[in-house]
Amino acid sequence: MSLDREQVRRIAHLARLHITEQEAAGYAETLSRILGLIEQMNAVDTAGVTPMAHPNEAGLRLRDDKVTETDQREKFQKIAPAVEAGLYLVPKVIE
Amino acid sequence: MFDKTVAELSRALSRKEISSVELTRMYLERIEKYRELNAFITVDPERSMGQARSADARIAKGEGSALTGVPIAQKDIFCADGWLTTCGSKILSNFTAPYDAAVIDRLNRSGAVNLGKTNMDEFAMGSSNETSYYGVVKNPWATDKVPGGSSGGSAAAVAARLAPAATGTDTGGSIRQPASLTNLTGLKPSYGRVSRYGMVAFASSLDQGGPLCRSAEDCALLLNAMAGFDPRDSTSVDEPVPDYTRTLVREIKGLRIGLPKEYFSEGLDPEIAQVVQGAIGEFRKLGAEVVEVSLPNSKLAIPCYYVLAPAEASSNLSRFDGARYGYRASGYKDLLDMYCKTRTEGFGPEVKRRIMIGTYALSAGYYDAYYLKAQQLRRLIAEDFRKAFESCDIIMGPTSPTTAFKIGEKSDDPVAMYLNDIYTVPINLAGLPGMSVPAGFDSRGLPIGLQLIGRYFDEERVLGVAHRYQQVTDWHKHAPKGFS
Numbered sequence: 001m002s003l004d005r006e007q008v009r010r011i012a013h014l015a016r017l018h019i020t021e022q023e024a025a026g027y028a029e030t031l032s033r034i035l036g037l038i039e040q041m042n043a044v045d046t047a048g049v050t051p052m053a054h055p056n057e058a059g060l061r062l063r064d065d066k067v068t069e070t071d072q073r074e075k076f077q078k079i080a081p082a083v084e085a086g087l088y089l090v091p092k093v094i095e
Numbered sequence: 096m097f098d099k100t101v102a103e104l105s106r107a108l109s110r111k112e113i114s115s116v117e118l119t120r121m122y123l124e125r126i127e128k129y130r131e132l133n134a135f136i137t138v139d140p141e142r143s144m145g146q147a148r149s150a151d152a153r154i155a156k157g158e159g160s161a162l163t164g165v166p167i168a169q170k171d172i173f174c175a176d177g178w179l180t181t182c183g184s185k186i187l188s189n190f191t192a193p194y195d196a197a198v199i200d201r202l203n204r205s206g207a208v209n210l211g212k213t214n215m216d217e218f219a220m221g222s223s224n225e226t227s228y229y230g231v232v233k234n235p236w237a238t239d240k241v242p243g244g245s246s247g248g249s250a251a252a253v254a255a256r257l258a259p260a261a262t263g264t265d266t267g268g269s270i271r272q273p274a275s276l277t278n279l280t281g282l283k284p285s286y287g288r289v290s291r292y293g294m295v296a297f298a299s300s301l302d303q304g305g306p307l308c309r310s311a312e313d314c315a316l317l318l319n320a321m322a323g324f325d326p327r328d329s330t331s332v333d334e335p336v337p338d339y340t341r342t343l344v345r346e347i348k349g350l351r352i353g354l355p356k357e358y359f360s361e362g363l364d365p366e367i368a369q370v371v372q373g374a375i376g377e378f379r380k381l382g383a384e385v386v387e388v389s390l391p392n393s394k395l396a397i398p399c400y401y402v403l404a405p406a407e408a409s410s411n412l413s414r415f416d417g418a419r420y421g422y423r424a425s426g427y428k429d430l431l432d433m434y435c436k437t438r439t440e441g442f443g444p445e446v447k448r449r450i451m452i453g454t455y456a457l458s459a460g461y462y463d464a465y466y467l468k469a470q471q472l473r474r475l476i477a478e479d480f481r482k483a484f485e486s487c488d489i490i491m492g493p494t495s496p497t498t499a500f501k502i503g504e505k506s507d508d509p510v511a512m513y514l515n516d517i518y519t520v521p522i523n524l525a526g527l528p529g530m531s532v533p534a535g536f537d538s539r540g541l542p543i544g545l546q547l548i549g550r551y552f553d554e555e556r557v558l559g560v561a562h563r564y565q566q567v568t569d570w571h572k573h574a575p576k577g578f579s
Binding site: 027033046072076 | 190191333392401409416427428436439442451455458467471474475509524525527
């Protein structure tokens with residue numbers, strides 16, 4: 001599978017990245033080569049094999065629904081790019 | 096003194112032959128002296144010295160433990176409260192962590208001193224430390240060569256005796272490969288042994304923290320402090336932590352060593368093959384039995400990994416959007432533009448490549464062909480190990496197909512770079528413990544590592560076998576010229 005520049009731009013958009021026209025050609029070439037490597041997977045028939053998501057298959061734990069965290073808003077917002085009145089500031093999303 | 100192991104420093108501290116303040120100052124001076132290695136992103140002498148003074152007070156009261164007062168360098172992937180934590184990326188270049196990672200917290204509580212934050216490939220994506228926003232790290236064994244990656248700064252620091260030990264993380268080889276390239280002993284514990292809480296996530300089903308040291312004994316000392324159940328990491332395994340130093344003394348007679356025939360085939364540097372065979376010979380002399388095993392699907396581990404790791408990374412790295420912490424671009428016209436500009440300016444080319452591969456593999460219409468297929472292969476790879484361990488107790492082979500390569504040699508060819516991890520990636524996919532131990536040098540004097548692979552949660556045997564080897568060899572004691 002090789003990717004063209006248009007596909008690269010579409011993937012970049014999904015990933016919230018800007019790719020210039022010039023960069024698109026370079027990414028199309030390297031990503032296609034990486035996909036070439038990945039497609040060696042097709043050499044093995046995996047029909048009927050249960051997918052393995054995780055090395056620890058004992059399953060995930062549940063915990064009691066109790067409040068364990070303390071409020072550290074001030075500490076966490078001290079490192080934010082922009083805050084006001086305890087809220088994170090971003091460009092307007094609703095007109 | 097700077098050439099001493101953690102075990103030796105621990106004894107010297109408890110006998111009050113040296114103070115933590117003296118030790119910490121000595122290493123901070125060495126870090127400054129060898130700055131051109133670029134092993135550290137952040138040093139904070141005031142904080143480190145403060146921890147050293149507390150450690151000395153603790154020792155004076157007789158309340159010290161094995162690591163109290165021992166300076167340890169921390170990979171910059173671990174959040175440390177009040178410390179800049181960049182993960183080697185511009186996007187976190189202004190991020191002062193507001194809390195401690197579990198590994199940092201545990202080491203702090205043991206009384207260890209945080210000596211500084213080490214350089215690394217951006218978001219741990221690399222095998223040469225060349226993708227760091229903070230520049231390439233030089234290998235102390237040959238400064239025109241890479242130290243390996245992604246824990247390249249940690250490896251260079253310990254190899255150059257700028258720190259007696261360091262933490263690292265290993266998603267596809269990032270502890271073992273740099274250990275191999277810099278003559279260190281590095282351990283990637285079993286998945287679930289060390290908490291991932293506060294460790295910046297790359298590929299959550301593969302990431303595992305571990306120590307980079309100059310002996311197996313030191314790895315045992317660090318693992319004692321780092322390992323253990325943590326409810327804050329949903330994949331942490333609730334198993335008691337044995338005292339790994341107590342099980343170091345181990346009889347090799349009758350040990351069954353499995354050699355995977357696929358690990359000694361084409362692509363392996365003949366000098367490395369010879370050194371690894373030499374190490375196996377030492378174990379034979381100690382009474383081990385060597386059997387051939389097969390890991391038939393291991394050649395597909397790299398393709399499989401380069402679907403799973405980027406897929407998980409594309410999801411994990413979606414949190415970096417410039418809204419709540421880290422770098423935010425300027426001059427955006429709306430929210431989407433803020434996200435895009437921030438990420439475009441904040442991530443380097445290798446991270447972007449992996450995000451895009453992962454995004455593609457997970458996108459509608461391609462999921463089954465890539466992600467599901469890779470997860471099925473992952474099962475086959477893990478099964479290969481299970482079968483191999485029916486006829487052996489431990490698996491051995493090379494850690495890396497080559498010794499340290501030139502800076503810039505592979506940086507333009509991602510596929511060539513990915514193949515560096517051909518012998519280490521399968522172990523992460525299976526979740527097993529793996530270790531790299533110094534086993535000799537090539538004709539140019541560059542270090543070669545022997546890889547030890549254990550059964551799930553069998554760190555005791557892996558460490559013990561490595562320790563026995565280090566009692567009959569002295570490869571791990573060799574230091575790079577100009578740093579001793």
